[in-house]
Amino acid sequence: MRDRTTRDLIWIASLWLVLGILGEVAANYALNTWYPEMFSQQGGVTAGAFAFLLRIVVPGAILITIILVYSAIRFRVPESDTRDSPAQYRFGRFFAWTWLGLSAALNILFIIYPGATGLLALANYQAAATSPLQVDVTAMQWQWNFSYPQYNLMNQSELVLPVNTPVKFMLQSQDVVHSFWIPAFGLKEDVIPGQTRELYITPNKMISTRVDPLARVQCAEICGIGHAQMRAVVRVVSQADFQQWVKQQKQPPGGMGMIMQSDMVSINRYQFNRTGGQPWQ
């Protein structure tokens, strides 16, 4: 019996070694190819947390799956065989307490890192943003509206941001709950009627919706019939281009509305190509 147990455990350990390594390789591959590129500091935090958790839980889930599958195959008997198992016990202290210890340790780890530390990193970025660019965001059924009070520039339908400048979004809703999400920036925040909520984001690479459809403003909380289409074009540009754009927008409108209109159409119709290509495309 003891021999049998030892043999079973050796099998499981070796399978885990092999499949665990393969799992880590697959996890890395998935992170590189399937997890989209992030274009903000905050996105780096959320993507980093995701990657860390994935690298830990993949071998864990693989171990449990191996035990389940191994047991199902190794301890299987014909269905007509109804004899009791020779091995009978109500408990195994070592196994149970190891299990409890490991799961408690993992929990403590996850709560501290990347849990609390991730939040701390987000808070630090916010604290470091001493003179952010303020963008007032108004959500309404079913569109977004952006104002730049520091530039006295109101009611833009396109979100243009200078790279490497902390942005403080002031979020307000005119009707129902919406959610302000730019997938490429790696986080979202709900916009709640009757409240003004703040969100700090520092875009750290230039990007635009045309290049990467994940760089779009997307409403992420169901808000009625136009919810899916409640998007806006995003462009992260250089400081100089940003100043240029502000100047342009302040000139008396010369068909600007039309251009933005066509941009909105393009975000819905245009066949976006993700940088790096997707395996399923």
Added chain:
Amino acid sequence: MAIRTEAGQQRESFLVAAAPMLRALLWAAIGFVAGAWLVALISGSAFITNRSVTVGYLLALIGWIPGGGAWEACVKPAFGAAATWDEGRGIARYLRFNTDHKVIGLQYLFASAGTFLVAGLFAMAMRIELLTPGLNLFPNAAAYNVVFGVHGTLMLFAVAVVAIIGGFGNYFLPIMLGARDMTFPRLNGLSWWFVVPGVLAVLLSPLIGGFQTGWSGYAPLSATDAPGQVLYFLGVFSLGLSSLLTALNMIATTIYMRAPGLTWGRLPIFAWGMLGTAVLNVLWVPVVGVAMIMGLMDRIVPTQFFSAQGLPVLWQDLFWIFGHPEVYIIMLPAWAIWMEVIPVMARKTLFGYRWVVAGIAGVVLLSSVVWTHHMFTDVSNDRLVPFMTTTELISIPTGFMFLAAIGTMWQGRIRLNTPMLLVLMSMFNFLLGGVTGVFLADVSVDLQLHDTYFVVAHFHYTILGGMVFAWFAALYYWFPKYTGRMYNELWGKVFAWVIFFAFNLTFFAMFLAGINGMNRRIATYLPYLSGLNVWISIWAFVLGLGFFIPLVNFIYCWVRGPRAPANPWGGKTLEWQTSSPPPHENFEEEPVVKSDFYSYGEVEPESEMFRVKPRVGAAVSTAQEEKEEDGQ
């Protein structure tokens, strides 16, 4: 057995058999029309308004419930008249007010299985729509929104929290406790009659515009869209009421109706699971019930509880204070089924009974204090760390279920028949659902993944992959008991493998869609996501078709299957110690419990690690068992 007579007679007897149900439908229809018409008349408004639908629904309920027989069985006796209600025989019992827990259990089972199929068809419609980035099936996005709302609301409130609890809980809890029935049989009879109107309200809501909010009914959107939203509030309220009444009965029955010798330390795990869910229901269903009434008031009075002048986020708190425990109301029964099936099929003593019970208790406690993880994007920073902590911690008691399952299977003699196969698949799916929950518990990750298809995949892994697979395991495991016949094993296994692969291929791809910026509750999406969505839809269709295999298997075998013995699997819990199906009031004579239900062979109380005592061909030794009772 009236079904088996010749055709002409059959139709006649069916009409007679169904008379109470038809009377209930008629009274309900009269109630609705009268109520709605009266309100329209008094207020001089249209026939369908928020108020007229509310009053119409309430009068329909007042017509429906007495119409099914509660009038003769409950109302008249309450005023001193003699109770004259005939509970019927054969198929008629299921189509009228009945107080027999086994009949009620099957009524629940039929109701939830039927709802599962209908809500499943709604899912198929969604997947057709999502085959292309633009609209293809629905005339507009609003229609799609209505469909996912009906799908989700029915699946959760009328399937996930009803199928195992209402169905098998009602049927098997009293038998497993050695009782003749529930403590309050008439209350039990009533509880089922709230399910049907609840389901119909949600299902028919599209006729009056449906609701845009999805199953979570967020305010203030819920205050502004079509009158169908009123039926969401009323339907969910009715379904919740049904759960609440069932929960009261289960708690009372577990406390007061146990057979002699059935100490708390011997209580079957299934009974612990039912008790845990019942406690959660009693604590939290009232909260969501109040929320539904307040949401309704915002429309019909109108009050301003959740409007911008009020507190929109309060709705979310009230909803999720129930909504999260609901997740465990769904999972506790599923885990309980793992624990019932595994020892029987592995011919092995349950590993760590007390740890399982502690795990259930831990989950009941912790699940009541994690709800804010659904609202990380809505709340102030103060709430993030505490709720992230509780949410992560709940994986510890949850892990005890895996601990016990693995410890029990280890070196057992496992019979991989359909129930056991489905339990193993349920464990695997729930494992993936659980580990992806770890990501969502992490606040910063959740800020990115919240309200995306990652979440959709996560909860389908837990509910469909975990609970529905376990429900089907139970449907097969207990099939011989509740029908008296045997299902077809080959088709059972074919079904298990088909849905296992189709399920994983469908829903795993949803994780990828979510990571790649596909938000949920959308009828149209950007074209870069179309490859993934075609893949998901195709496998979803296979999955949907897969569920017709057991439908045919069950219906055919219920009528034609070979007769089942009393105890085909060699189970030790009390339901296997009586005939298949059990007689009225369950046992020929009152059972006396002399040992626990999960001991096989000659049990050692403790094994260091996996050390085992060699013993060949062990047979059940009753004397030994009795000596060892409570010996752990």
